[in-house]
Structures are given as C-alpha cells and as structure tokens.
Amino acid sequence: MGINPVKLLFRIAIAGGLFLINENNLIAQDSTLTADDSALNAQVATLSDQVSALQKGDSHFLVAGLTTFGFVANRTVTSFAGGRQETKTNSMGDADHYELSPMFLWRHTDKLLVEFEPSFNGYTLGVNWADVSYFAAPGVILRAGYFVLPFGIYNKRLAAGWIDKLASDPQGIDLPGSDFGVEICGGLPLGNMKWSYDLSLTNGLQLLPDGEIQDVGIADNNNNKTITGRLALLPLSNSSLEIGISGLQGNVADAGSGYSHANVSMYALDLDYVKNINPLLINIKGQSNLIRVTPQRYLNPQDSAQTYTFDNTSSSTFLQLSVRPVMSGNAILKNLEFAFRFVNYITPANSLWGQRYTEEDLGLDYWLSWRSVLKFSYELSHSVSTSDLSIGGTGGTTDSANMYLQFSTEF
Amino acid sequence: MTWVIIGMFGILAAILINGCAESQQVAAKSGAQLWAENCQRCHNTPSPSDFSSSQWKTIGMHMQTRALLTNEERDKIIGFLQQK
Numbered sequence: 196m197g198i199n200p201v202k203l204l205f206r207i208a209i210a211g212g213l214f215l216i217n218e219n220n221l222i223a224q225d226s227t228l229t230a231d232d233s234a235l236n237a238q239v240a241t242l243s244d245q246v247s248a249l250q251k252g253d254s255h256f257l258v259a260g261l262t263t264f265g266f267v268a269n270r271t272v273t274s275f276a277g278g279r280q281e282t283k284t285n286s287m288g289d290a291d292h293y294e295l296s297p298m299f300l301w302r303h304t305d306k307l308l309v310e311f312e313p314s315f316n317g318y319t320l321g322v323n324w325a326d327v328s329y330f331a332a333p334g335v336i337l338r339a340g341y342f343v344l345p346f347g348i349y350n351k352r353l354a355a356g357w358i359d360k361l362a363s364d365p366q367g368i369d370l371p372g373s374d375f376g377v378e379i380c381g382g383l384p385l386g387n388m389k390w391s392y393d394l395s396l397t398n399g400l401q402l403l404p405d406g407e408i409q410d411v412g413i414a415d416n417n418n419n420k421t422i423t424g425r426l427a428l429l430p431l432s433n434s435s436l437e438i439g440i441s442g443l444q445g446n447v448a449d450a451g452s453g454y455s456h457a458n459v460s461m462y463a464l465d466l467d468y469v470k471n472i473n474p475l476l477i478n479i480k481g482q483s484n485l486i487r488v489t490p491q492r493y494l495n496p497q498d499s500a501q502t503y504t505f506d507n508t509s510s511s512t513f514l515q516l517s518v519r520p521v522m523s524g525n526a527i528l529k530n531l532e533f534a535f536r537f538v539n540y541i542t543p544a545n546s547l548w549g550q551r552y553t554e555e556d557l558g559l560d561y562w563l564s565w566r567s568v569l570k571f572s573y574e575l576s577h578s579v580s581t582s583d584l585s586i587g588g589t590g591g592t593t594d595s596a597n598m599y600l601q602f603s604t605e606f
Numbered sequence: 607m608t609w610v611i612i613g614m615f616g617i618l619a620a621i622l623i624n625g626c627a628e629s630q631q632v633a634a635k636s637g638a639q640l641w642a643e644n645c646q647r648c649h650n651t652p653s654p655s656d657f658s659s660s661q662w663k664t665i666g667m668h669m670q671t672r673a674l675l676t677n678e679e680r681d682k683i684i685g686f687l688q689q690k
Contacts, residue, residue, distance in 0.1 A: 257664045300664050302663065302667055305663070305667065305674070308668065310668060310671075328671055330670075330677075333613070333677040333678075338671070352648045352672055353648060357649070358648055358649045380671070382670075382675050382676045382679070383676060384678075386674055389676065408636065426630045432632060433643050434643045434647060435643070435647075437647065467648075469647055556636060562650065564653075565649075565650035565653055566649070566650065568644075
C-alpha cells in the first residue's frame, strides 16, 4: 500500500499553515512586549531623572543659630565716702542678655566647612565668627578667618544662651574673644583616654591707656602676632571629665606708641565634668583665668604731666554646679535643672579699674526641649573698689542684685 | 604659671606614654553610646529626628570643630543620628 501524494501534500500544507499561524502569533506577542517595554522604560527614565534631582551633591547649606531674650530687673547700691546711692532698673533686653545669632554653615564633601555667625545683641550687629575649616586628616583641622580663640572652655563652648545654665556670663571670662588668624586643632584617641590640642596665630589684643586689654578689632595695631593654645585631656573612657590648660602670649601695644614693649601673658585652667548618677545628671564646669601685662607707665588722666604704674595682673574664676533629675518619672520634674555659680574677679589695685568682685548666681531652668529653655536666675554681686583715687578712680563698694527671666533656643 | 607648665607637661607625658591609638573598649563603642557621652559634655543630647541626614552631616562637622571629637567619634555619631 503506498502513500497517497495528495493526502501527503495536504498534510504538509496543514502543518505549514499551522506553523505560520503560530509564528505570526509569536510575532504578535513580541510586538506587544516591546510596546510595554517602551512604556516601562519611559517610566523608569522619568523616575531616574526625579531621583537624580533629589540626590544630594557634595555641597550642603544649612542655617542654624540661636536666640535669647527676656527680662532683667536690677537693684544697685553704691556706697562711698560720705554717701550712698541706690538705683533700680528693669529692661526687656539689653546688650548682655539679648541675642539673635543665625549661623550659616556650608559644607563641601567631608573636607571643607564654612561657618559664619553674625549677631544682633540689641544694640549692634556684630560677628561671632566667620571662618573656613579644612579637615586635612584624622586629628588635624586647619582653620582660617575670624574665630573664637582657643583659650579656656567657656567662650568657645558654653557661652550660648541655650547651653549656659544661667542667664549671664561670668565676669572677667570674656577675653580673649575672637580674632583674625589661622588655627590648627584636633582630637585624638589615647588608649582609654582622649586628648585634644588647639593652637592659633592671630593679630592679638590691644592695650588701652588705662592698662585694660581689649580685642584689637579689624585693624591690627602692630606687626607682632599672638599665639594662643589649649591642651586638654579626657582621662575617663566615657569622656565625662575634661581638663584643659590654655596659654596666650603676645604684644599688645599700638605700633609707635610709648608702650612698644607691652606684652600680655594669659593662662587658664578649665574643668568640665558631666555624670549621670541615677536619677540625677550632675554637671560641673569651671575656669580660672590669669592675665599679666608687663609693667608700664600710664598717663595720669588728672594731670597729663604725670604718669603712674601698677601691677597689671587680673584674675577671674568661676565654678558652676547644676543638677537635673533626668531619670525622674515626673514629666515636669525631669525637665527642671537647678544651677549655682560662684565668680571671683580681681582687677589690678591702684589702677583706674581696680576692684575685688564676687558673685553668686542661683538658677532654675525648665527645658521645653533639648534645645529650648526657660531660665529664672537670681544674681548677687559685691564689689570693693581698689582703684587709685589720686588718678581719678572711684572708691567705695557696690552691691547689685539682678533677677532674670529668660528664654533661649537653638534653631 | 608653674602649675600651668606642670599640667601641660603632665598631659604631654600621658600622650607620649600611651601613644595615639585607642583601646579596643573605646573602638567597640556604638554611635548611640558616643552620642550620649559626648553631646552632653556641653549641652543636652539632640533628638535624631530634628534634622535630616544631610543636615546631621554638616552639623556633625561643626560639632567636631567645637568638641574636638575624633574622626571616628564624629562618623559614628553622625551615623547614629542619620538613622530615623
């Protein structure tokens, strides 16, 4: 029996037709996937563009800062030979206790940081710092511009209103302040301890006609530069204790003046201890400054034909203790902080500005958040004049009481 | 001044004796632990949710210049604060 050729051809035709139908079907399906792919690809491209626009680059700009304002009431009694004077004032803000300081930070990668903090204190618009820092290597930060000098701990870290537990700054701690220059600093590990160094070279301070020292300002007053440095050790592995030693040395006389060899030497010892002793957070801060200016002869303001001299040595010490029951179960109590500070400030006897000054401050703070605080501070001070009456100094004693209600926040 | 000089030499002696390496105990510290220990040296510990990741990086560099943190401390603290 043989194969019917017609039937064979018919079967081949049917098979071929079926094959072609399937091929066409597959081609049709391929076309459908491509169209879907195109839409999907378009969506992915759009999303990719959106993500790229949101991705952060190497630069970042941030505005932070602080503001402090409130109310201060003062009663001052001045006693002098043959008399007594009492004054009472109150104010919603003054140069010492009002501040609005926005801080501008610009970062480029993790190597460069620009910091600029202008400050309005109720009277003038000034600048707290304006500098650029280069993070050169682990433990090495290079800084240039206008910055707070590395002297002590208070001015660089504790002076901000939302950090200071009390409403006012301790007397005599303001120098040396900020200056123009260059700085190198860093923190490094030391086994279970840490240490830090901070060294600057700046324009320097200025000697005034009555022997006081002040910031030189924008115009340098001589060709000498001032060196300032701080060395600190954190001997405990939990960083709860820091001990720092600072020094400053420089010429303070205006070029061409009669004080051409006037040099200032400053020294400071600072202490910072923060410890959780359940349920309390104990905070101890202190700093002691010593300022010495080489002996000079100053013009007698009462008689310009005469000069006078004195041992131009000043000292200022503050010690502050604050306690906060952070682990208390009471929602109000845990946000209360009790603070006490003692200040001792001695300026040169027989100068125009000689005094022995002591101050005690009591404070009660309520923390609205980690960076916003309501402060009530009561400050008592007693000052005995040691100025030379023959050159126009005023004698007597001054007793002053200040009550502050203050709000401060970091933003 | 004598006490200042003695104190400076004391610190320098500690540095020379110990070198500049950190102990294993310190190296093992987490960002959270370093955040709790170092931030409260000056102020209250900040809330991580108050700033964005990029902001924390910038703030961290600013804080390093103030508190003179080591690089490792800064990076670990920033890493902790960037977690939400």
